[in-house]
Amino acid sequence: MATTLFIQRGDIAAWLADTAATHTVYAPLRDKTGVRFHRLCAQDAAAQTQALELDRQAQTPPKNVLLPACETLLEFSYAKQEDGSTSLDVQPVMPQGAVLLFGPRPCDARAFTVFDRVYDAGRGKDPYYTARRAATVVASVVCTRPEQSCFCTAVGGAPDDTEGSDILFTPVQDGFIVRPLTQAAEAVLRHPLFTEAAHREEEAADVCAAARAAVPCAPADFTAAPEPVAALFDDMEFWQSVTAKCLSCGACTYLCPTCYCFNITDESNGLEGRRLRTWDNCMSFQFTLEGSGHNPRPTKAHRYRNRIGHKFSYYPRIHDGALSCVGCGRCISSCPVTMDIRRIVHSAMQRAQCATPEQAHE
């Protein structure tokens, strides 16, 4: 396969419609509430792609594709045996089929690498996540129209970042210059609508350079945040002051492409039931409420300290410095009281810098 390909803008719909015959395809579509990732129906994909939207950020990230908001992990049933004993039958419900996720911005694709380090590495691999990850081709589109709340370049990313993606589509006037990044790309790019375009690589590089320059928060650098944020762990005065207006509504966690906490519950009806996994929310009081009634994170200040600490301190400490924030800005644009994570991390870095070393580590 050629290293660089081209597809005309008007041919994307036909390509997605054809691919929907062999893959479950997700793409960002305009709907009544804005832009969201929708599953294309094989029979109706051509019509659905009329609403394809690649110029605006989707309000919700596509993390549902790899980590569903609610999924059945297994089904179980009990049966009475003739000898009076009870038998238990357990059937795992594993993800099935190939998937194409088309159109995430590079920050949302990079967010999958945050999950990969937790659910697809080491001894504790999550079989459901790893099955979905292996079956999913992630085809990102270079972000040329960042939102005012975007800050990917401040957390080690870029609007043309390739981490977490299998294919990178770079928009140009007449279509997209397409760069396959992994072997997985081949399954969806072997299509007659793609033509060789090695001669247009320079054009793609120019678009990427302009995209990087357009990120509003380009000069900030939060990759040095882990130590300062850790140093402020016991400074509750700081955490109380920065979270005074927070409502603990949890919108920031549900809309975050890198938040991956979940809860597990069993539902049963008579002798049959199923085990469900659903997203959880660390901004909720109940998240750490113990059976005894004790809660180690009793106030929103404690919970927000954990949210910032996890993304900018604890996670990087055990994952070679990688932050678990990709700078998508959704927690800023969706917060009902305009909490701004950029300002809070910046304030934390400044406050730790101003404190004497003794004060900072008290």
Ligand code: SF4
């Ligand atoms: S969205 Fe805003 S108000 Fe709601 S929990 Fe997050 S920071 Fe607090």
Ligand code: SF4
């Ligand atoms: S913390 Fe906010 S800016 Fe960072 S990845 Fe999550 S939603 Fe995006």
